[in-house]
Amino acid sequence: MTKRVALYLRVSSSGQTIENQERELAAVAQRHGWDVVQVFADEGISGAKGRDQRPGFDALCNGVARRDFDMVAAWSVDRLGRSLQDLVVFLGELHGKRVDLYLHQQGLDTSTPAGRAMFQMLGVFAEFERAMIRERVNAGLARAKAQGKRLGRPPVADAKAGKVRAAKDKGLSVRQIAGKFGIGVGTVHRILSAA
DSSP states (O other): OOOEEEEEEEESSTTSOSHHHHHHHHHHHHHHTOEEEEEEEEESOOTTSOGGGOHHHHHHHHHHHHTOOSEEEESOHHHHOSOHHHHHHHHHHHHHTTOEEEETTTTEETTSHHHHHHHHHHHHHHHHHHHHHHHHHHHHHHHHHHTTOOOSSOOOOHHHHHHHHHHHHTTOOHHHHHHHHTOOHHHHHHHHHHO
16 A cells, blocks of 8 residues: 655745755655655745744644544654644654654664654654754853843833823824834834833
């Protein structure tokens, strides 16, 4: 019986493309005699985002729940997610519905016990990589702060803040004030709450 396969493709930034992932996975499916029945993609979305912020991944999970396919094929474990906990939950959902997982870069097939164990180890490394990135970013922010660099949004000039407050006193709405002074609604709220 031919395996019905769903491809999952993801890139983190809008400057990247999913075309290479799709081409390679389609070639693998052809070599193995798999029938690609659906392709799900999230373009420009970080793997650190949850299922609710990744529409392609959410649709894939819904397809798993309906058992629309026998296997999910992805380019790499980090295309699926960066959190070990989320990856393990996803693997549990797959196996609960008897849907296997193929990861091209790792040459991993979770229809075997060795494949399931390797998948969990790869998830540990993906989570470790994300923690290292977060640590480097935090170290860079701390260094910039120690050097006296200002972090965050630039301050609003006192004169503009005074005009915003005066406009509010005259009865203008927050949106009207934002439009009048060419600033964001959040900035208007920040100025008014600081008063």
